[in-house]
Amino acid sequence: MHTSLTTTSAIASILMFGGGPLTRFGVILFSLVVGTGLLVSICWEVLDRWIKRTRGRNWPTVSAVVGIVSVTPVEGIRISSGAVHDWPSYLATLTYTYRNPEEQIGDYGRKFGDKDEAEAWADSYKGKTVKVHVDPRDPSRSVLREEDL
Numbered sequence: 001m002h003t004s005l006t007t008t009s010a011i012a013s014i015l016m017f018g019g020g021p022l023t024r025f026g027v028i029l030f031s032l033v034v035g036t037g038l039l040v041s042i043c044w045e046v047l048d049r050w051i052k053r054t055r056g057r058n059w060p061t062v063s064a065v066v067g068i069v070s071v072t073p074v075e076g077i078r079i080s081s082g083a084v085h086d087w088p089s090y091l092a093t094l095t096y097t098y099r100n101p102e103e104q105i106g107d108y109g110r111k112f113g114d115k116d117e118a119e120a121w122a123d124s125y126k127g128k129t130v131k132v133h134v135d136p137r138d139p140s141r142s143v144l145r146e147e148d149l
Helices: 002-016 024-054 115-123
Strands: 061-074 077-080 083-086 089-099 103-112 129-134
Touching (some): 061 103, 061 115, 089 129
Antiparallel strands (some): 061 089, 061 129, 077 083
C-alpha cells in the first residue's frame, strides 16, 4: 500500500510541476519510462531464475539433512491488467546441514501464495535427506537445487 501512495504522489508531483498541460510528448515519455521499468523488472526476474537454475549444477554432491523448516510472510506487489494489487505470499525455507568435511549449514527457499500450502510443503521435507551441490573451492557454500528435491 505504501508503494502505491508513493507512486501516486510522484505522478501527482510530475503533473503539478510539469510546467503546463500534459502534452502528447509527455504521455509518450511517461509511458516509455514506465514500460522500461517494467521490462527491466521482468528481465531481472528471468535472469535471477536462470542463475538459480544453473548455479552449482556441476559442483559435487553430498547428502544433507533438512533439520529446520519455516514459513514467513513476504510483502510484495504484483502487476496484472494494469492494476496494482497487494497479494500475500509466503516464503517456505528448508535449512539443512551437511559434512564436507566439517559440519556446514545451508538453506533453500520457495515462495507460495497460500500459507497452508507453504507449511505442508516445508513440513514434508523435515528430517529428510536431500542431495546438495557443494562449491569445491569453498565447502561452506552449497546449493539445494529444485530438481534435487
